[in-house]
Amino acid sequence: MGFPVLSVLILLPLAGAAWILFSGSAENARWTALIVTLVELAIGIALWLGFDNSTAAFQYVENLPLFAPYFSWHLGIDGIALMLIVLSVFLMPLCILASWTSIQKRVPEYMAAFLLMETLMLGVFASLDLFLFYVFFEGGLIPMYLIIGIWGGARRIYASYKFFLYTLLGSVLMLLAMLYMVGVAGTTDIRALLTYDFDPAAQTWLWLAFFASFAVKMPMWPVHTWLPDAHVEAPTAGSVILAGVLLKLGGYGFVRFSLPMFPEGSAQFAPLIFTLSVVAVIYTSLVALVQTDMKKLIAYSSVAHMAFVTAGLFVFNTQGVEGGIVMMLSHGVISGALFLCVGVVYDRLHTREIARYGGLADNMPRYALFFLLFTMASVGLPATAGFVAEFLVLTGSYRTSAWLGAGMTMGIILGAAYMLWLYRRVIYGKLVHADAAAMPDLSMREAGILLAAAVPVLWMGIYPESFMKPLHAPVASILARVERAALLLPAVVPARAGPAR
């Protein structure tokens, strides 16, 4: 075992949080948090550069039996986990910077909660022990509950309860399934469980229990209702982390657990996933169209985009699965950036009502430019990250079921409608509100944040291979694992997977 780089990656923010809480002052807290997250970003990039893309094996593995006999401190990452870790450490400094002036209340606690959040998120992606994964997965509820409840908007208390209890109910069922798996397989090592063949009859229940957890986290229609509330009430940076990383936990769970551990279960329930995805894409897009709150609109668009992820992951072919993962990455950056854009105007006017804005292109041209880029990326314009992801998912779904492909395409059309209409109402038109007209353009700090977010959006759109290279080997190994069950799939799908409404 070499240098425990993953342990350092996970524990450094924790140490930072402890230091912030002990030292106290707001200024100190901001700088400490920024420095820690930047160091984390550097470590993340170093991991990426040193990563061997040719193999699906887990790398940077560490194993310490600290918590025997229940579980052990067992870490390691493959390409999928690597890219999600890179996404997390990339978004973190942006969140800290976005909260620099907008958070004035209890700053040390706020920064500490964010660093704690980072520890737990990175832990989820780097865990190679089933229960260590669960600990990180579930532990993330605590800081997020506090972030929403303390620094959120008017209905923050309702939103924080809803977020906590909803996601907790999902995960405890997964816990029971995990206990059963460990009882049967006799190990908590994820690598061993990945190759263990569970009884197909048991897989049905196990798959459903995991689905309960991941579907809520994802979130999939119809259990998505916590998300708009949590998003609207959370502070800007909280929304960024929620959309950028926390929603990815569900998708990551599907890729890491549901697919390779329960191939038969996955094939059995693929039609369910497809139906829910198509419903989600169309229904939540329509709901997004009628929103009057900017954040709520973007929250619903997140649900629609997550439906692309679920559809892609369960079509059992390379394009679909890779597309689903790329969708997670691109959505992480794009929706994060969109929430940052909302945050910029919210900081000035303290309202998210779309009708209170309009005509911002006149007094905030630089803001309009960035907002345009991210809107287009969300719609899926070629040469942006969104296009690559949507194209791959659509190709993959069409190969499995034409109905599915058609249903998902509807989502793209509707997506263009609500995003462009949002943009038109906020940026174009006449400056009718005096207070909106008085808003200054982006400050250097805000422009820097949005510029940093714009770089990966364009990079991923123009040369996606940089981001997809680490994904090829692990995706191929997952597909090899589900191959035997994939035979069950075509017989079922065309008959049932229509855009049921």
Added chain:
Amino acid sequence: MNQTFASIQIAAPELVLTVGALFTLMLGVFRGDRSLVPLTWVCVLIFAIAGFAAVTGVPGLAFGGLYIADGFSVFLKVLILGAAAVSAVLALPYLATTETGRFEYPVLLVLSALGMCMMVSAHDMLSLYIGLELQSLAAYVLAAFHRNEAKSSEAGLKYFILGALASGILLYGISLVYGFAGTTDFAVLGDATRSTGIMFGLVFILAGLMFKVSAVPFHMWTPDVYEGAPTPVAAFFAAAPKAAAMGLLVRVCVEAFGGMTFDWRQIVTFVAIASMLLGAAGAIGQTNIKRLLAYSSIANVGFALIGLAAGTIAGITGVLFYMAVYLVMTLGSFLCVLQMRDADGRPVETLASLAGLSRSRKGLAAALAVFMFSLAGIPPLLGFWPKFAVFTAAIEAELYLLAVVGVVASVIGAYYYLRVIKAMYFDEPGPAFAASNSAVNAALIGIAALVCSPLGMLAIGPLAGAARDAATALF
């Protein structure tokens, strides 16, 4: 003669407590109430000596099979004595400020601890009853310790009447079992043939014991007594007697009625489900923190009973592990409640008075938040792991329904723990509490919070190992 001597050696912890209780009683009578503080520390010393005697003692049967010292009893005795010692110390500031500073307090704790040690070492229905009664009598007096206050007297009286009823039911069950099996010895009972009469006896005995662990449907006294009794006494009730009664229940089920596992498992399963659900639902409407903690203890007993329902070594390990962690969490929570005093130093108990505590008393709020998240069973806090242990046992024993109800109840329960956190962290501050008046209590809160924090996970290995050794002694 030799046999008596050997028996005395085996029962050394009880002997230490007996002599200690008499000694402190004498000391108190002669020196009066002003000796409360030194007397308390003498009692802590007695607890420590008794604990040392238990750990280093000789295992075996004593007094002709009435008494047993084994790994199981030693594990529980350490918990009981530790909790009793903490209960003695944490009461000092309260006793000094509320005109209840009488020397009997620590002496009663020693007597109660003696009864509890007897309970977990009972190997015969008669010694079981003696231990239980000794513990209960001391507890009745303690509940009414604030004798000038109507609420406290009411709590004592209520506890006494209901407790006496439960004791009667228990005794009736014992007599039935004796009538049909012809013995009160656990070892002989374990081999007795199953009959309807013994079944009836079993039901009555379980009803009596369920009262002592405050499991549904014998829980009604708990919220009232916790609310009425002085806070340090409520802390004591929530901790040590729960562990002792749970240990007793486990030993009766596994040793005395080991041949009737199928029968008592149904009862235990029902009681576990009822306790978890009612404990979780009943707490939702509470506005008094002590009543809330009472319902929390009911729910927690339900979770621990899952392990007993499994009836395996893993299950009993889960019960013991659960009780150990539960003691720390609940004592920590009550220590925090003791800190809730208004500017004049009078105790306040409403949930609303916690509003904004995270700004006026950062450390206290953080500690209470740790205890609440831990009681709710959210990883990575330590309180998650005992739940994990009992659920593992339930899944291994294929009690899937029980496990599913358990996790659903834990989600319902999470709601009211979150309410406490919401009051402390989300609400605007109200009038501030008085500053801490005891460095010892502050230190105890700190230690308990540290144990319940994620750092406590490092203790999983040794603690679960010890619990496993203790559970193995029963099989």
